[in-house]
Amino acid sequence: MVSEAARALAVRCEGRANSLARKLSREVFDSVPGYAQLPAEVKDLEIAATVRHGVRLFLRGVVHPPAAADGYGLFRERAARRAEEGVPLHLLLRSYALGVHGLWQVIREEARPQESGAVAELVDLLLRAQTEVVGVVTERYLEEREALAAERASDGTRLVHRLLDGGLGPEDVRHADVDLAGPLLVLALGADHSAPADGPVGHRRRLRGLRTALGRVPGAGGFALLAEEPEGGDLAGRAVVSGCADVPPGLAAHLSEGYGATLYVAAAHARDPAGVPEAARTVVEVVRIARAGGLPAGRVHRLEDVLLEFHLSRPGPGSDSIAGLLDPVGHRPELLATLRSHLELRLDRRATAAALGVHPNTVDKRLARLTALTGLDLSSPRGTALALAAQLLRETRRPAEGG
Template sequence: MVSDDARALALRCEARANSLARKLSREVFDGIPGYAELPAEVKDVEIAATVRHGVRLFLRGAVSPPAGPDGYRLFQERAARRAEEGVPLHLLLRTYALGVHGLWQVIREEAGPHESGAVAELVDLLLRAQTEVVGLVTERYLEEREALASERAADGTRLAHRLLDGGLGPEDGRQAGIDLDGPFLVLALGTGPAAPGGGPVGHRRRLRGLRTALGRTAGVGASVLLAGEPEGGDLAGRAVLPGCGEVPPGLAGLLSEGYGGPLYVAAVPARDAAGVPEAARTTEEIVRIARAGGLPVGRVHRLEDVLLEFHLSRTGPGSDSIAGLLDPVGHRPELLATLRSHLELSLDRRATATALGVHPNTVDKRLARLTALTGLDLSSPRGTALALAAQLLRETSRPVGGGDSSGGG
């Protein structure tokens, strides 16, 4: 509670609520960068009304019991609306700071020579009220922005899936602001040998990181479409970059940084929307080949980079026989996992051991056992080529993004 002098001063100040609101909304706030661009009805109606509400809420709270949570509801509603309209948070908070300063000036001007104590009481209340209001406004603004971002991400994901599946029609493209005549760059993003953990929360955070990284990519517009994949698969996501015909510089590094871990990045151009589904299938296969063939993570792989592996993974009269070379160890997931990691890591036994969490001697024993059971000698070029072909053919025969029996280890 405040003194009788402070309540009397607050009552005198309340009479100036309307004039203060007009002055702030028409003059003072104009000095804030970006405020002048707001529609006149927003400045003269909504913002002025919010100022009047805030001034009266504070001054009447000094006379009677302070306002409860309902009294601040208007501030929260207006904060949500400004977030929806895209008004920057710093602009919104500056209006509140200037409003507090304007009210302080009114208090100072209305106070008499012997009311310094009353002024101190009201200023103390004003600063405490500012802390409460700024906290509530910021929280509600950020909640609305997060909700809007989630909606846009969901819309973008649905749009990406339809484009990747070939189900996006001309009218859909016009509504989404996408030129279906192309060009497009289609990406597949594969998880590296040591994918980051974190469960569902970490997975959502990594997808947000990918979207942010794609948005920062040079030469790519705001219509980047990301189709996030389920947690736990070999694919972290697929993306379509409308209007982009070439791989932007530094793409793999930006995506790996946004994801929080190394990624296999495959890129295939498509001349128009009709070519996107086929390009998508090719990128997914390139990622699979890169993983099975031990190609490096953290760089962009194109079809011309994996022509030999792509050819080895093609099915033909001898495909079943080549893939069948690994049948004798089909029931030994630890041997298949070791082979896969060993090929993936360029036949480096120590790196393979680190990736699998075993001793290098264990890797040697497993590879020796695999050679004894299959006849594939990884110490010879021919044996390595056959093992690579067998592994690639086994990889291309299973669904993208799913698990396989060789995933343990």
């Protein structure tokens, strides 16, 4: 229950609501960093009106408790508007704190010497009300910021998908919210085979970290957009980064750190938006070849790095027959792994043995068994080329068929 003395003090204070609003909006709030840059109509109209509303809401709630249930509606509306305008949250909360301090000064000035108990009552109620208002304002502000961020992310995702797939026309490019002039760095990002298998939550967390890392690519001049791939796919995503005339040093390590696991990264440049779809198709194939060929993750691969493998893995009339050469050992993963490592390590049996953690003689026996089952003679140039083509076609044809 509120005492009669506290109610009487509140009634006297309400008469100063207008003057307090003017003082706060035109003088006191100027001490808050960034407040002076707000438009005059915001300071003189909206903020002043919010102060008057808050003061009267509190004081009338003291005189006629409880306060109206929807009294905080204006605070929510103003918080959403400030969030949309990009006003920092700290500025908003500081203005509310200064408003509470200003009302406390009015209470102190209006109080008579014998009303110390009433002052204590009002201050107690004021601090409780401040807690409620700060909670309401912060919650609504953050909700609006999250909604705006989600909207921008959705727009960016649609843009990059259309850019990558060739769906942007010249008119779209001219009216885009981001600079598409070029140069544009096109990336394909594939998870290493050793990356942990995450559920949906872990998958989204990794992509969120990757998207954040892309937004901080060193040397990027404009924007970085990620088009993520379906969960469980071979690729973590395709991306377009503006303003990068060269591949930034340490790019693969930077993106892998954001993703939380080592990534295969393939890169190609497009001079303008029209060149992005072809560059995107190329880098997707480069990542698949790098993975299939056992090339190291955690570095940037270009088409020039895998020209032979790229050519050998192109589908053609004989592709299925060449890939089928390894069908007799399809149920022998140790033989396929040995072949992959042996080709990657330039037919060095000792290096292959060290990579697989086996004795060199074991490598010899496995390769001999593979030759006996498939007819592929790795001691001849022709047999080695056939084995490389068969391995690449076998390991890349399923993803390629799936799009």
